Amino acid sequence: MKKIILIVAALLATLFESYAQEKKSKIPGTQNITLSAEKWEFQPGKVDFLEFKGRHTMKIAPASGPIVIKDLIFTDGTIEYDVIPAKTEFASAIYFHRKNEKEQEIVYLRVPKMTDPFANEGIQYCPILDGVNMWDMYPQYQSAAQAKTDEWNHIKLVISSMQMQVFVNNTLRLTIPKLEGRERSGSIAFDGDSYISNIEIKPDQTENLAQTEGADLSRHEANYIRNWSVAQPALLAEGREPTTVSDLPKDDSFVEKIAAERYGLVNLTRRFGGSEKRRIVWLKAIINAKEATQTNLQLGFSDEIWVYLNDQITYTDKNIFRQNMKKYPDGRISVQNGSTKLKLKKGENQLLIGVSNDFYGWGIIARLENLEGIAAIEPYEVKKRVIENIERYLGVYTAEISPTVKLTFIQKDEKLILQTSEQDSTPLDYIGNDLFKMGLGIEWQFKPDLKQVIRRENGFEMKFAKEQ
Structure with missing residues (x-):
């Protein structure tokens, strides 16, 4: 009898399973x-x-x-x-x-x-x-x-x-x-x-899963730098490090904006597509400080990064998966990839970051660890200044301490160009009051009445006199 009951139970279970499968289908x-x-x-x-x-x-x-x-x-x-x-x-x-x-x-x-x-x-x-x-x-x-x-x-x-x-x-x-x-x-x-x-x-069978976007728990944090001005991508030769004046973008390159997505990710692949060859993109933001202060800049990046603060390089690093130069966590982008100390001056500070890539995703995350003393973080805005009487700056200038050192300033497309040879020329950004910026902290202060130009870099000055 017991055996018969077990057989019947097994048959009922099989029938129930078949019914459930039929109902499901x-x-x-x-x-x-x-x-x-x-x-x-x-x-x-x-x-x-x-x-x-x-x-x-x-x-x-x-x-x-x-x-x-x-x-x-x-x-x-x-x-x-x-x-x-x-x-x-x-x-x-x-x-x-x-x-x-x-x-x-x-x-x-x-x-x-x-x-x-x-x-x-x-x-x-x-x-x-x-x-x-x-x-x-x-x-x-x-x-x-x-x-x-x-x-x-x-x-x-x-x-x-x-x-x-x-x-x-x-x-x-x-x-x-x-x-x-x-x-x-x-x-x-x-x-x-x-x-x-x-x-x-x-x-359409979604098991009551919400249709709207779920929470981004980082969204309330003001620490992330979410809005940038961005230049167009450019090829970067293998092995080259963008650390010279000619490598850096000019101010008027930053005519477009880019915003971070969830978790502070600036998704460069979404904007500029994939990179079969090594390409670099430059991003620029302005940090306004109420007073001189310091903070750590926490960074996620893929694959390589160069950070400049007020024209001075402060950090460079690599997060390259296939060359076993990968950062935690295992070559993925994360705000834990790296960090550098920013020494901010009172007022406006220019933060310039280059990110290169030729392998899978391309992006950056930037987060300020401490916001004390920070007044504002904004995308860089190009300040177009008309160079009045540009002819006052044109000509050949000779170094006072070494007459064999000569510089030539020419005009091209309403810009002042420093020409040191037939192949080597650098556009200068006009700041105003006869002052031009070259990059990497190098400035040129013209004194047209004295027929002079002064080159300034990191507190050092070199005077040049205009040839007649």
Whole structure:
């Protein structure tokens, strides 16, 4: 009798499970994606559809590229699937909101780390902008996955307009308060050597996840320098350090503005795209101090940085992942990457920062540790001053202490140019009252009535007399 009861109970359990599966599959709008070749776009020879571990599966080969579901555009809802990644694979990924290879969003298991409960990089979300995987710009969007090896792992993405939650084996692993991609709808694709099965798409089923952007807990902090003037990117030769006058941008280069995103990140990739060759961008801000004071400037940067305060270089550093010159945390951008002391004078202080990049994400975070004595932080504004009677400054000048040292000042496009040779010329920025700035703390004070110009640098002066 006892045996009969156990058999009946087992049959009832099986029937109940079958009913639940049937009910689940009949939820309005749910799409069970067919695992057959006609439903997918892929490179020849990169996908097989076969039986594996008692299931009908899609086997993705190594180096397959994205395997895209045909005729499906996804905006909001739930995506669920089961996956067994190959042990030799680096990442097993799902793409969504996919416009093309350059614009999409991705969630991926880092397979070598996915079983480690203390590996924060086990699973990650990031946008792909202009073809650049932004993994190193969003370290806050990664977590331990605690996935299983050689067993099915159930992955679920719940996407609700601006927010997303990611579950691994029914446990919440990632909460994304703001999706960072440019697209709000697009195709779905898979990538990485793995077996995939049981793909379900549930449009508009968002499990009551909020549609609005979640909180940015850094937003209330005035410490972050969030608004900058920015120059256009320029190529920077390998091995070159921008530490000479000719390397630095002129004041009139800063005609555009750029603002920080969440967590104080100035996302240069979003603005200027990816960098296959080493490029540098210069940013400039003004810090007004009520009195002379000191504060630490905390910095996150990718990949290289040069900091100038009032024309004096104060800091340079590198956060280069592939050359094992990476900063904590493991080459990702973070305000903990570095810091330097700023000695601010009373009044206006010019902060100039150059950031170069040729590897994945490009950005900077700048935060003042202490705000005591700070009156304002603003983007640099170009002050256009007309040079009146510019001809008064033109001509050849000879150093009083060494007659063989000669300088030539010429006019070009309403600017005063210092020419030291046929190849070497430097535009000067007009400050007013016959004073011009060259950069790196070098100034030229003209005295037209005396037919003189005085070169000033770090408290030292050198006089030149105008030739007749």
